[in-house]
Amino acid sequence: MTHNYPRAIDLPAPGFAAGPCLFKDTMQLAAFTENHFWIGHAAMLVNEGLPQHLVKLIKRAHGSLATKTVGILGMAFKAEVDDARDSLSEKLVGLFELEACKVLCSDPYVSDPRLIEAEELIAKSDLVVIATPHKIYRQLDYRNKQVVDIWHLRDQGRIRSIGVSNFEPEHLMVLIDATGIVPAVNQIELHPRFPQTELRKVHAQRGIATEAWAPLGQGALLTHPTVTAVAEECERTPAQVLIRWHIQLGNIVIPKSVNPARIASNFDVFDFELSANQMATISSLDDGTRLGPDPRTFVFTGR
Helix, strand or coil: CCCCCHHHCCCCCCCCCCHHHHHHHHHHHHHCCCCCCHHHHHHHHHHHHHHHHHHHHHHHHHCCCCCCEEEEECCCCCCCCCCCCCCHHHHHHHHHHHHCCEEEEECCCCCCCCCCCHHHHHHHCCEEEECCCCHHHHHCCCCCCEEEECCCCCCCCCCCCCEEECCCHHHHHHHHHHHCCCCCEEEEECECCECCHHHHHHHHHHCCEEEEECCCHHHHHHHCHHHHHHHHHHCCCHHHHHHHHHHHHCCEECCCCCCHHHHHHHHCCCCCCCCHHHHHHHHCCCCCCCCCCCCCCCCCCCC
16 A cells, blocks of 8 residues: 555554454445455454564564563553553453563553653563553663564564675674664574574574575585484485584575575475484584685675
């Protein structure tokens, strides 16, 4: 609806703006389909299911919330209003209360004794969720906090997410401390001989996706006896086994190839799994061998 339609360029994302009109809209959809409720029911499932989907994605990115305090900024059903009736943020609160150690809420427009000031919420929360796009939330200090910015408020629509490459933990912290923004992805050299275990742990703690470059060891691992032995056990190619190793570690892996047959083969890795022993066997190749330069010592000339 926003494509080539300037009047709708600020149309909000679906779901969190539905508010008290959702049931009425659903009934109207049913009425326009000769009282068949399926379309209206589908609309309700999409809208009501968004908070559940969001919590699922947050748990996938940040792990268990059982020991964390989650702060929710915004309880109104849309920006700059004080109406919280049937707000989907309320459902988000209920879901987080089942998952997190503690849930805090704030909204400058809504009158509710349960709510606290936004600055206090950010200070006390391990994870902050911007659930209503109040303009005031653009100016808050989110440094050193994990933030789920549903509305992409802080970038004012210019940047949806950022990615970095070859960042070590100290580089990540400089970026996060300076901007309050956690990168969505860090692309790093990663293969069985250099699995980047500690850096991947930092990524997991911060909700940063790990993308591997040189995932096949620049081709050298395709003929390694350990890899070929596992490939024979699985009746797969060495490349498929290495790609599967990455997938089961949770890495993003995009092996380079210009050969159509190899590209197709590289995609054919979702109908088998490596056993724990096979994963350990491949991981045993770790000998700290870098194939590229060390980001801590590499001198970038800009040429």
